[in-house]
Amino acid sequence: MADQSRAQQILSVTQRVLKSLLGTRRDWVPNGLFVAGRPTVRVPSIGVVIAIGSIMVGWWAFAGATGLDDDSRQTFDARPALFAGSISVMAMMWSHILSTRLRSLEVLFGGLDRMYRWHRWSGALAVASVFLHTQIVDDVKGIPGASRSIAKAAEELAGTAETFLYILVIASVIRWVPYRWWRHTHKLMFPVYVISCAHFYTASKPFGNGDIWGRYYSTAMIVGILAGAHRLIWRDMIKRGRSYRVSSISRGSRYLDIALTPTGTPIRHTSGQFAFLKFADKGLTEPHPFTIASGPSSSDLRFAMRTDGDWTGRLTQQIAIGDTVTVEGGFGRSHPLPRRADHPVLWVAGGVGITPFLSALDELNTQPRTPAPHLFYAVSSIDEAIGLTELDAAHRSGVIELHLHVSQDGSRLTADDITSAFGPRELSGAHVVMCGPSGLLRAMSRAARGCGASTIHIEEFDIRSGIAPDLTREVDDIINEVATQVKERRSRVSSTQ
Numbered sequence: 136m137a138d139q140s141r142a143q144q145i146l147s148v149t150q151r152v153l154k155s156l157l158g159t160r161r162d163w164v165p166n167g168l169f170v171a172g173r174p175t176v177r178v179p180s181i182g183v184v185i186a187i188g189s190i191m192v193g194w195w196a197f198a199g200a201t202g203l204d205d206d207s208r209q210t211f212d213a214r215p216a217l218f219a220g221s222i223s224v225m226a227m228m229w230s231h232i233l234s235t236r237l238r239s240l241e242v243l244f245g246g247l248d249r250m251y252r253w254h255r256w257s258g259a260l261a262v263a264s265v266f267l268h269t270q271i272v273d274d275v276k277g278i279p280g281a282s283r284s285i286a287k288a289a290e291e292l293a294g295t296a297e298t299f300l301y302i303l304v305i306a307s308v309i310r311w312v313p314y315r316w317w318r319h320t321h322k323l324m325f326p327v328y329v330i331s332c333a334h335f336y337t338a339s340k341p342f343g344n345g346d347i348w349g350r351y352y353s354t355a356m357i358v359g360i361l362a363g364a365h366r367l368i369w370r371d372m373i374k375r376g377r378s379y380r381v382s383s384i385s386r387g388s389r390y391l392d393i394a395l396t397p398t399g400t401p402i403r404h405t406s407g408q409f410a411f412l413k414f415a416d417k418g419l420t421e422p423h424p425f426t427i428a429s430g431p432s433s434s435d436l437r438f439a440m441r442t443d444g445d446w447t448g449r450l451t452q453q454i455a456i457g458d459t460v461t462v463e464g465g466f467g468r469s470h471p472l473p474r475r476a477d478h479p480v481l482w483v484a485g486g487v488g489i490t491p492f493l494s495a496l497d498e499l500n501t502q503p504r505t506p507a508p509h510l511f512y513a514v515s516s517i518d519e520a521i522g523l524t525e526l527d528a529a530h531r532s533g534v535i536e537l538h539l540h541v542s543q544d545g546s547r548l549t550a551d552d553i554t555s556a557f558g559p560r561e562l563s564g565a566h567v568v569m570c571g572p573s574g575l576l577r578a579m580s581r582a583a584r585g586c587g588a589s590t591i592h593i594e595e596f597d598i599r600s601g602i603a604p605d606l607t608r609e610v611d612d613i614i615n616e617v618a619t620q621v622k623e624r625r626s627r628v629s630s631t632q
């Protein structure tokens with residue numbers, strides 16, 4: 136009987152674990168993918184063209200490379216294998232460059248959020264090419280770059296690094312690992328890259344390290360290593376952003392609305408940009424990105440945050456007026472307002488996705504535009520609507536056309552609300568920006584396209600991306616339960632002594 140109930144217990148725990156790991160179907164769709172209904176064709180930024188060019192040019196570096204098949208002892212064309220290896224080293228270089236958060240690179244790649252996107256793609260390309268390289272490489276004959284023993288040692292080390300690379304990439308793509316842990320595991324990509332460089336440098340290639348191609352790759356590898364060191368040492372350990380103090384706090388049912396006042400030189404930002412915030416103590420020193428909800432003209436910064444996460448939940452409980460905050464930014468190159476003032480503008484915001492538009496509102500209040508931007512704002516309850524007083528005032532003075540939709544009051548935002556506000560071609564050439572939950576944006580994008588919108592800018596509040604459910608909360612529950620049990624056991628032991 137006892138055995139049966141134990142088996143049932145194990146079965147139910149296994150079912151619960153599996154359910155958490157699998158999540159829902161939506162958890163397995165990468166954020167942002169298909170949100171805009173169909174992909175928006177964009178001219179790739181100059182940075183992407185340079186990156187692709189710098190990788191592809193290597194095809195010519197490996198002309199004439201031959202290898203020796205271990206089994207048949209026949210020679211074969213080793214160019215594809217070596218080229219695949221070079222792609223992985225170059226893609227990892229770009230991935231490290233793109234993680235530096237250098238402002239100057241934002242111009243080349245179209246903003247930090249896009250840089251993170253390309254950072255992920257180049258990481259994926261590196262993994263795919265490492266896999267291809269190891270599948271097709273054999274004993275490659277060419278000009279040895281270094282002594283055989285060093286080359287052999289570097290090759291063996293690269294084999295271990297390859298395994299690490301796969302594990303780290305799986306941990307990145309599958310969101311089971313809580314962000315705060317994943318962030319640290321991700322830093323291990325740097326030693327993996329350094330080992331790959333050592334292998335590339337010492338391996339047999341059809342050119343010497345002192346030749347033109349050798350110098351090309353050596354320079355690229357040095358740049359990649361410097362970029363990685365810049366990020367890990369300068370950015371993460373030494374560089375601090377600008378110092379601010381918390382000057383006002385307003386708590387909503389599921390959000391926190393705060394203002395920060397600079398204690399020295401303020402950061403500079405444009406509307407739609409975001410910044411990383413770090414609080415001095417209280418276990419809140421991990422940097423988190425938030426869109427700046429105040430306008431560029433104000434030196435005070437405003438942030439509105441959803442507070443149902445791990446860090447944000449702790450923040451809302453612990454934050455107090457006068458707390459010191461380090462702010463790094465502004466980053467990103469998305470613009471809620473188009474350059475041309477006479478373009479029609481459509482904004483769609485869901486919940487806390489209102490922040491980029493609140494920032495643009497500050498700009499509009501000083502320089503109103505005709506036609507006034509239409510803002511469709513969807514919230515589940517009225518007390519979740521952030522900045523309602525300003526939005527209302529702007530609507531009444533004709534600065535924006537506000538369409539507030541509160542699901543709990545029976546006015547849920549649907550595609551029909553868009554199609555009935557605009558005619559079939561009325562949004563052609565319009566500047567359309569959306570920020571909020573992907574389900575809502577998918578429906579709204581489809582409706583906007585139906586009214587002629589061709590380009591839809593989606594603001595994503597997600598840096599990590601990836602698939603699978605985020606298990607932060609479940610992991611925290613387990614940690615708390617274990618901690619409580621340990622505490623209880625300790626107090627029992629001490630009371631019996």
Ligand SMILES: Cc1cc2nc3c(=O)[nH]c(=O)nc-3n(C[C@H](O)[C@H](O)[C@H](O)COP(=O)(O)OP(=O)(O)OC[C@H]3O[C@@H](n4cnc5c(N)ncnc54)[C@H](O)[C@@H]3O)c2cc1C
Binds near residue numbers: 448
């Ligand atoms: C460009 C950008 C702008 C954003 N603007 C806003 C905003 O204006 N208002 C708002 O409420 N939210 C905003 N976010 C989202 C906000 O950064 C996350 O909700 C917050 O960091 C979650 O932290 P948490 O530990 O409380 O939540 P958790 O529940 O622990 O994490 C939820 C998810 O948030 C992400 N996340 C967690 N920690 C970090 C971190 N240190 N850095 C980056 N991402 C992390 C991960 O994808 C994680 O899966 C923005 C995100 C980005 C990328």
